[in-house]
Amino acid sequence: MTHTAPPYRGLTWDHPRGHDALAASAGGLVHWDVQPLEGFESHPIDALCSRYDLVVLDHPHLGEALATGCLRPLDDLFTAEELTRWGAASIGPTMRSYAMGGRQWALPLDAATQVAATRTDLVGEAPGTWDEVHRLARRAPVALSLAGPHAFLTFASVAVAMGEEPAADPDELIGDATGLAVLDLMAALDALAPPGTRALNPIGLLELMAGTDRLAHCPLVYGYVTYADRVTFSDAPAMTAGGRPGSTLGGTGIALSSRCVPSPELLAHVRWLMSPEAQGDFLPRHSGQPSARAAWTSSETVAADFYRGTAATCERAWVRPRHAGYIGFQTAASAAVRAALAGETDHRQALDRMRALYRSSRTPKEHRT
Numbered sequence: 001m002t003h004t005a006p007p008y009r010g011l012t013w014d015h016p017r018g019h020d021a022l023a024a025s026a027g028g029l030v031h032w033d034v035q036p037l038e039g040f041e042s043h044p045i046d047a048l049c050s051r052y053d054l055v056v057l058d059h060p061h062l063g064e065a066l067a068t069g070c071l072r073p074l075d076d077l078f079t080a081e082e083l084t085r086w087g088a089a090s091i092g093p094t095m096r097s098y099a100m101g102g103r104q105w106a107l108p109l110d111a112a113t114q115v116a117a118t119r120t121d122l123v124g125e126a127p128g129t130w131d132e133v134h135r136l137a138r139r140a141p142v143a144l145s146l147a148g149p150h151a152f153l154t155f156a157s158v159a160v161a162m163g164e165e166p167a168a169d170p171d172e173l174i175g176d177a178t179g180l181a182v183l184d185l186m187a188a189l190d191a192l193a194p195p196g197t198r199a200l201n202p203i204g205l206l207e208l209m210a211g212t213d214r215l216a217h218c219p220l221v222y223g224y225v226t227y228a229d230r231v232t233f234s235d236a237p238a239m240t241a242g243g244r245p246g247s248t249l250g251g252t253g254i255a256l257s258s259r260c261v262p263s264p265e266l267l268a269h270v271r272w273l274m275s276p277e278a279q280g281d282f283l284p285r286h287s288g289q290p291s292a293r294a295a296w297t298s299s300e301t302v303a304a305d306f307y308r309g310t311a312a313t314c315e316r317a318w319v320r321p322r323h324a325g326y327i328g329f330q331t332a333a334s335a336a337v338r339a340a341l342a343g344e345t346d347h348r349q350a351l352d353r354m355r356a357l358y359r360s361s362r363t364p365k366e367h368r369t
Contacts, residue, residue, distance in 0.1 A: 006031040008266060010054035013037055015203065016226055016287035017110065018056060018252065024286050025278070029269055030054060037201060038148060046070040049257035056252045059097035062105055063324040065255075072256040073103040077267060086274050091293040092315040098253040100322055106253030107274055108291035110283075113317040114145070114157050114220040114247040115310040116234045117227075119209055122216040126234045130161065130185060133219045133237055137189050140216045143197035144189055145205055146341070151334035152354075153248045153320075154220050158182045160318045161239050161246025167321045173358040176351070183340055183347040189219075190341045198338070206231060222250045225289050228306040235313045249317035251291065325361030332357050 006028050012018045014034035022032050033052070035043065045061040049070035057065070065071045075083060083104050087095035094108035118126040123140045127133045136142055144154050156166045164178040173179075190198070194214055197205065202222045209215045210230040223233050236245035254270065256262060272278055279292035284302040296307040296314065320326065333354045340350035 007263070008053040008260070009033065009051070010056070011035060011048055011052040012056040013252070015224075017224060017289050021278075021283045021286035021288035022056075025269070025273070025282065027269075029265060037203060049259065053257055053260035053262075055255050055257055056109065057106060057255055058250065058252060059106075060320045060322050060326050060330065062098065062100045062322040063326055065105065066101060067324040070258050071105050072258055072260060072262075073105060074107065074256070075104050077256070077262060078104075078271070082271070089276075089279075089293060090291045091296050091311065092317055093249060093319050094251055094291045094314075097249060097251075097319045097322075098255075106255035107270065108251060109254040109273060110252040110289050111291040111296070111314055112222050112224075112250040112252075112289055113236075113310070113314045114153065114250070115223045115236050115245075115313050117206060117209060117218045117221050117223070118232045118234065119213070119216045120232045122213060126217065126232065127219070128235075128237060129241060129243075130158070130219070130237050130239055133217070134185075134188060136217055137192040141194045141214055142189065142217045142219070143193040143200075143205065143215055144186060145200075145202055145218060145221045146190070146198045146334075146338060147201045147204070149330045149334050150202065151337035151341075152330050153334075155182050155186065155333075155337050155354075156318060156320070157220050157236065157246040157248045158185060159246065160248070161237060161244060163239070163244075165318055167358070170321075170362070171359065173355045174351070179351040179354070180347055183337070183350060186337070187341050187347070198341075220247065223289075223306065223310055225284070225303050225306045226287055228303045232309075233306050234309045244316055245313040247313045247317045249314075249319050251289075323362055329357050329361035 008030045010030045010032045014036050019034055045065045046068035048055050090108050091111050094111045098106035116126045127136050159166055159178050159182050162178050166174050205218050206227045210227050219237050236247040238245050279290040280295045283290045295301045296311040336350045336353045339345045340347050
């Protein structure tokens, strides 16, 4: 018997949240391969687009993608009315995080941001402020998310909670007072963390929390609805009660590579992935984490407590810079944060290093969008 291969190849990330709904809905149209989370966070996007028709990506890769011309602009494929409707329906800044240079380059398939994860059976209600997090860390196992790029992402989120968004000035990463205060707070918490947690990515931290009693609370970790039956997720901490929950937007967008020649059937499938039916029902039932605000606020969504408990954080999450040098900066800045927490450099040296890295990651012609 002859088997015909699906006409399109897609690449997503190797986790049920990234894969299951796409594979279940592909219907012979798309064959979905997977890559590890670390590859998703750092692999050059043009290399992926040279091999795949559809790519699930993170918004900070846009600058690199535009510089290499490896994506198709979606406003050439979908109407302005469709894009406006999907944007209005999406939670927080998810849709606009994939817009750059006046074009739309991906659609928010999945929404996520850093939120608090807690074993409430061990420590009770999650702390709502950073002072409360520090107090909890003195009596229970608490860890920050510091592996890979997450050391800088945690740094950025604490800065947001302190009232300063990183890179608000396109030529300056962060002010002295905020940057040093963030490092001081992170160092105080990291000094109390359980051994070995610094090396764990978000999935590793949640696995540890869900499967053992060695970790009771992580104040900032990307939310994964697949752990909601064992871990309680709530809004990220603020500096003061009622303040802004500091968080850095994550999630994923679905994009078409420049090599893709989309058929009407493929475009119809992408439209369906953004539909209320898919976002509100199909994706949540297949381990997905939809971007539609209605799914995050409805009591009918699968694991509704996860969404409703973290929706306020997602609505106000910080969107990272997206210039072509950002991914390399994020990696190097995270190493600088970890060096400071390990006592290998002092906090002033680490902050100066991060700011120099940020300035060198940009070119004179680039401006934040």
